Amino acid sequence: MGRGKIAIKRINDSTNRQVTFSKRRSGLLKKARELSILCDAEMGVIVFSCTGKLYDFASSSMQSVLERYKELRDEGNQLFNPASEIKSQDRSFRKSMPWMQRSL
Amino acid sequence: MGRGKIAIKRINDSTNRQVTFSKRRSGLLKKARELSILCDAEMGVIVFSCTGKLYDFASSSMQSVLERYKELRDEGNQLFNPASEIKSQDRSFRKSMPWMQRSL
DNA sequence: GCCACTATCTATAAACC
DNA sequence: TGGTTTATAGATAGTGG
Numbered sequence: 123m124g125r126g127k128i129a130i131k132r133i134n135d136s137t138n139r140q141v142t143f144s145k146r147r148s149g150l151l152k153k154a155r156e157l158s159i160l161c162d163a164e165m166g167v168i169v170f171s172c173t174g175k176l177y178d179f180a181s182s183s184m185q186s187v188l189e190r191y192k193e194l195r196d197e198g199n200q201l202f203n204p205a206s207e208i209k210s211q212d213r214s215f216r217k218s219m220p221w222m223q224r225s226l
Numbered sequence: 227m228g229r230g231k232i233a234i235k236r237i238n239d240s241t242n243r244q245v246t247f248s249k250r251r252s253g254l255l256k257k258a259r260e261l262s263i264l265c266d267a268e269m270g271v272i273v274f275s276c277t278g279k280l281y282d283f284a285s286s287s288m289q290s291v292l293e294r295y296k297e298l299r300d301e302g303n304q305l306f307n308p309a310s311e312i313k314s315q316d317r318s319f320r321k322s323m324p325w326m327q328r329s330l
Numbered sequence: 331g332c333c334a335c336t337a338t339c340t341a342t343a344a345a346c347c
Numbered sequence: 348t349g350g351t352t353t354a355t356a357g358a359t360a361g362t363g364g
Contacts, residue, residue, distance in 0.1 A: 123339040124360025130260050140331070142360080143265035149358055150257050153341095156234050157254055157273070161247035165273040167258070168295050172266055176298050188292065191272050194280050227356040228343025245349095246343080253341055257358095 143171060151179045164190065247275060255283045268294065 133139040147169055154167045158181035166180040166187035180187050237243035251273055258271045262285035270284040270291035284291050 123358045125337055126360055127339065130263050132266050133264050139265050143267060145359060146257070146261045146264070150261055153250070153254050153257060157250045159234050160237050160250065161243050162236050162276055163247060163273055167271050168291055169267055169269040170294060187272055190274060227341045229354055230343055231356060249342060
């Protein structure tokens with residue numbers, strides 16, 4: 123969008139990259155906020171800038187989103203009950219996440 | 227965007243809400259992917275539909291994003307070293323997140 | 331590195347299959 | 348219920364201060 127079309131690849135010029143990051147980051151967070159409100163969806167967005175600064179959005183609270191994410195991952199993992207029904211998921215989220223076990 | 231303008235408030239009609247969710251979710255994930263590539267930013271997006279289905283995107287891996295998020299939260303919390311320098315953050319992320327302590 | 335402008339590009343609300 | 352089309356709203360690339 124804008125005066126010219128750009129290819130989706132890393133922007134080499136750091137100044138331009140920073141400007142684009144600022145613009146698109148705010149656009150992304152706005153879209154996230156709108157989606158959560160319009161569709162009553164729980165969601166979270168976490169973004170780190172190149173300089174390590176954090177920007178985020180959570181419809182409820184990030185804690186709630188991450189807890190729910192972890193629960194769904196645990197279910198998908200079926201670490202302790204491999205025979206039980208597996209909830210359908212679109213993508214490959216059934217990989218083990220031992221680093222998150224017992225964190226709550 | 228579209229034939230008509232809509233207010234940013236919960237869509238009451240469930241069919242319409244579902245359609246909008248589907249469209250805007252894919253748009254959001256696309257934007258997230260573009261931002262991460264264009265600006266070389268590490269990021270993660272987690273979305274739950276009304277029906278509880280999970281959709282997400284992570285530039286690297288969700289594990290990496292969440293670990294980094296936790297680390298930054300811990301720094302900001304300064305739970306064990308309140309006198310040390312506090313990294314600047316835009317928003318109110320310095321609330322305690324005891325539920326995440328010692329999870330890694 | 332940040333705000334304003336605006337020509338253009340993209341996302342999407344409705345309509346239609 | 349899920350794709351396709353189309354007009355329009357919205358996002359943003361390039362530019363200037």
